[in-house]
Amino acid sequence: RKEVEQDPGPFNVPEGATVAFNCTYSNSASQSFFWYRQDCRKEPKLLMSVYSSGNEDGRFTAQLNRASQYISLLIRDSKLSDSATYLCVVNMWNTGKLIFGQGTTLQVKP
Amino acid sequence: GAVVSQHPSWVICKSGTSVKIECRSLDFQATTMFWYRQFPKQSLMLMATSNEGSKATYEQGVEKDKFLINHASLTLSTLTVTSAHPEDSSFYICSAEGVGYTGELFFGEGSRLTVL
Numbered sequence: 603r604k605e606v607e608q609d610p611g612p613f614n615v616p617e618g619a620t621v622a623f624n625c626t627y628s629n630s631a632s633q634s635f636f637w638y639r640q641d642c643r644k645e646p647k648l649l650m651s652v653y654s655s656g657n658e659d660g661r662f663t664a665q666l667n668r669a670s671q672y673i674s675l676l677i678r679d680s681k682l683s684d685s686a687t688y689l690c691v692v693n694m695w696n697t698g699k700l701i702f703g704q705g706t707t708l709q710v711k712p
Numbered sequence: 713g714a715v716v717s718q719h720p721s722w723v724i725c726k727s728g729t730s731v732k733i734e735c736r737s738l739d740f741q742a743t744t745m746f747w748y749r750q751f752p753k754q755s756l757m758l759m760a761t762s763n764e765g766s767k768a769t770y771e772q773g774v775e776k777d778k779f780l781i782n783h784a785s786l787t788l789s790t791l792t793v794t795s796a797h798p799e800d801s802s803f804y805i806c807s808a809e810g811v812g813y814t815g816e817l818f819f820g821e822g823s824r825l826t827v828l
Binding site: 700 | 756761805
């Protein structure tokens, strides 16, 4: 089983739609969690950290469920510019390493 | 935010040659840098952790004699792919921890290696 699992998609949605991605992690010792965005052939860039209480940044909302070991990302009012691959990332407290999920591809259509 | 520069962005080489990729932290000192490899439609896979002034720590399955890592200063780490083969063709990305590490990594732009 992969340490961090995501549905690779692609998710094809119209502009203005709300879309949600989930990510599961296998190691309960995981310490911190992030969503990164990666555009085609580019480096990943931090989208947002994920806090236990849930957090929101504009149209983006991240949630963490430690009991079920999953993380979610909700994007409201999708824009064409949101088209990218979204990487779920977990930081292992005992090694300090970041473990990346495969990524979920989002395509927002006009 | 912090800037990490990676060079070259693209490199094409013949099989059997060696290729060096540089990763520089431009506006901060990075005691630890990470090297990742990403094949098409796959996730980033950590290859090694590079610590300034000491030997790199390689992930299981990564050949340390083939992927030479040098972290000679607080702002520069290099990855040398020795005797490259077509299966080494990939997207190589470095990243660095900033000061006051919060879990965020700053990534270089990546280097796309094609071995003919």
